[in-house]
Amino acid sequence: MKKLPIGIQTFSKIREEGYIYIDKTEEAFELVNNFTYVFLSRPRRFGKSLFLDTLKELFEGNKKLFEGLYIYDKWNWDEKYPVIKISWAGDLQTLESVKRVALYKFKSNQENLGISCDNTTDPGSYFSDLIHKAYKKYGKKVVILVDEYDKPILDVIDKIDQVKIYMEFLKGLYSIIEDNEVYIRFAFLTGVSKFSKSCIFSDPDRLTDISLSPKFGNICSCTQREIETTFKDYFVDVDMEKVKRWYNGYNFLKDNVYNPSDILNFIKNECKFDNYWFETGTPSFLIKLIKERKYFIPNFANLIVDDKVLFSSDIENLGIEAILFQSGYLTIEKAIQTPRGIEYKLKIPNFEVELSLNNYILRYLSGFEDSAANTM
Structure with missing residues (x-):
């Protein structure tokens, strides 16, 4: 039997070392041939990072890794593109630390691309220079892949003043992608939340959001x-x-x-x-928001919301339904077309998530309330 890729998010390691791989290259082929700017929101542990790394290997033209997969005989392997890949792993508790992480990631990309940038102290200038220098060296438009675009914000989600500062910084940084459209072949951004997207991107409509596109519903x-x-x-x-x-x-x-x-x-x-969900799938931002805002947990029996509730961009007034949906504690049972637009009937996905919700989230709320009562 092939090995299980537990904890492995590197496409080349999976393919070269004989791990199980579920072929998602048909979706990749559709994306890169039909869109330029793409956004995908999924809960944690849904394979977003692996899919992003698959795109990286595809654009870099590593043909051998794709033998036997859907895309192998459909992709032009003679076309290779410089790739800038950004993830937000690291200390993100202050704006200065976020900037340091950004500079470190840009330096890593600079070394991988074999280029030398002029301004390496300001994140925005560094990012822009990376794009220009990569385009100039390789004579090809640049591919930009951003894993968990919203992680800096989610790490401090309970500190609204800090969130606003981070949003302004990230808005300036991600605007570099929009400003350099002439040099961009493809940009793909993933995250857990949708509520940060419209606050960070100056023109969010330019991003094709495939999060609830039926065509890409099984992508990760x-x-x-x-x-x-x-x-x-x-x-x-x-x-x-x-x-x-x-x-x-x-x-x-x-x-x-x-x-x-x-x-x-x-x-x-x-x-x-x-129950493997709570330990591996529950994002810390969910606990932080519940603790800070003391949400009332809704009745899940017949929960119907419209897209304004589900995809609200008002980060200071997020409904618990949106938070539970985007963190994976709720999912869509069906979409309902009404005269007012589309509404969504939500449900708890399965027994494991129900256990997590009842045994951890609701118990946590109960404990928090008991603690508050005891201090009165």
């Missing part, structure tokens, strides 16, 4: 068919209906899907039915 996830084919050797004598109840049920307007991390942890633990 595992379908039932993929579980029963790609992972079939690991599911011998396993109660598949029980697997569905526990881990299936996320929906982004296409098929019901699994979180890939859940499936990998389930197999790693000898197919033990357990």
Whole structure:
């Protein structure tokens, strides 16, 4: 049996070392041939980083890695593009530390591209110079990939004044992408939240948001068919209906899907039915917001919201429904067309998430309220 890619987000390592890989290159092919600026929002642990790295290897023309995959005989491997890839891992607790992380990432890209930039002390100037110098050296338009564009904001989400400062900084930084359109071949940005997007990008309508595009609904996830084919050797004598109840049920307007991390942890633990979601999937920003704003948890029995609630950009007045949806505690049961526009009926995806919600989030709220009462 092929090895399980637990914790591996590097496409080349997966392909070169014989790990299981679910082919998502058809979606990649559709994206890069039809759009220039693309945005994708998904909860944590949904494979966004791996998909981003797949795009990197594709644009860099590493043909051998794609043997046997959908895109192999469809892509022009003679066309290679310089890639700037940005992620926000590191200390993000102050604006100065965010700037240091940005400078470090730009320096790493500069070294990978084999270029020398003139201004390496100001993040905006450094980023712009990277794009120009890469274009000049390679004679090709530049590809920009941003993993978790919103992480600096989410790390301080409970400090609204700091959030506003970060937003202004990131707005200036990401505007570099918009300002250099003539040099850009493709830009892809991923994140957990949608509420930061419209606050950060000066013209958010230029970004094609595929987060709820039915065509790309399965882009970072595992379908039932993929579980029963790609992972079939690991599911011998396993109660598949029980697997569905526990881990299936996320929906982004296409098929019901699994979180890939859940499936990998389930197999790693000898197919033990357990709650892997809270430890690996719960973003810290959810706990911070619940703690700070003392939300009332809604009745989930018949929860219907419109897109203004679900995708609100008012970060100071975010509804709990939007936060739970974007963090993966709620998903879409169905879209409803009304005279006023589209509404969404939401649901808890599966039994595992329900356990997390009941045993951790609601218990946390209860404990917080008890603590507050005891101090009165």
